[in-house]
Amino acid sequence: MNLIEIERTLRQLRLSGMADTLSTRVMEAQVGQPPFLETLANLLQDELDRRRSRLTERRYKRSGLDERPTLADFDWRFNPKLPRAACFELHTLKFVGEGANALIIGKPGTGKSHVAKAVAYQATLQGYDVRHVEADTEFARYGLASAPEQAGLLKGWIEPDLLILDDLFLARRIADVSAELLQAIVHQRYKLRRAIVITSNRVVQDWGKYLGDATMATTILDRLMHRCSMLEFEGRSYRLKEAAARIAVTPEQA
Ligand SMILES: Nc1ncnc2c1ncn2[C@@H]1O[C@H](COP(=O)(O)OP(=O)(O)O)[C@@H](O)[C@H]1O
């Protein structure tokens, strides 16, 4: 077989990671004359790398994340009171393995969603099945769905290793069907020891009001808080800072 035929065969064998680097590795071998085993090992590593990055990409797509924020692009000086150590602790993903939860509660624009998404993104990189959900929007969609569709949606929120419910109670009071859904999610994931991260502008003392049922709030919080880190986000809104910066730019400067 010549080079082209070998490349074609690799593709037939679904070894496209090797096929892509074959000609480079052959040239490398001709120049440096490394031991055959070294070239073979490099080619196998190319295939492994390709597969790993493809799986990671697939996990990212499935997660529902719309961006890839990290803790490295977070400015910790902007709101110095944020629980920085607790954020990095979440980022280690130990809580995912333990099936524990995290509640990130605090003022709008302080970076709650940013941190939750950074943790979620890190989890996709580490091989976890993750689902990020804009809670109010997705819960409303669930309310309008048919029974079989609802079963499918619920399954998609129970099965992942890590579920992020972002901006819960953004619109304050949620519909009864949404409240029951939240209860089902929390109860089932608690039984299966699967991790949840919730971000919200609403303090837990008020959850009864937004669920329209104080007892339900107690049973939900009881399970959520059994194994849970509480992160309080106090500070200024980064969104307002960005908006102010835009306004501050005069037309001549722009
Ligand atoms: N300290 C920060 N450093 C950098 N960007 C930040 C910081 N806090 C917030 N942001 C950015 O500001 C925007 C709003 O933050 P977000 O996480 O959505 O706030 P919250 O969920 O608390 O309302 C996002 O684009 C986020 O990336």
Ligand SMILES: [Mg+2]
């Ligand atoms: Mg948010």
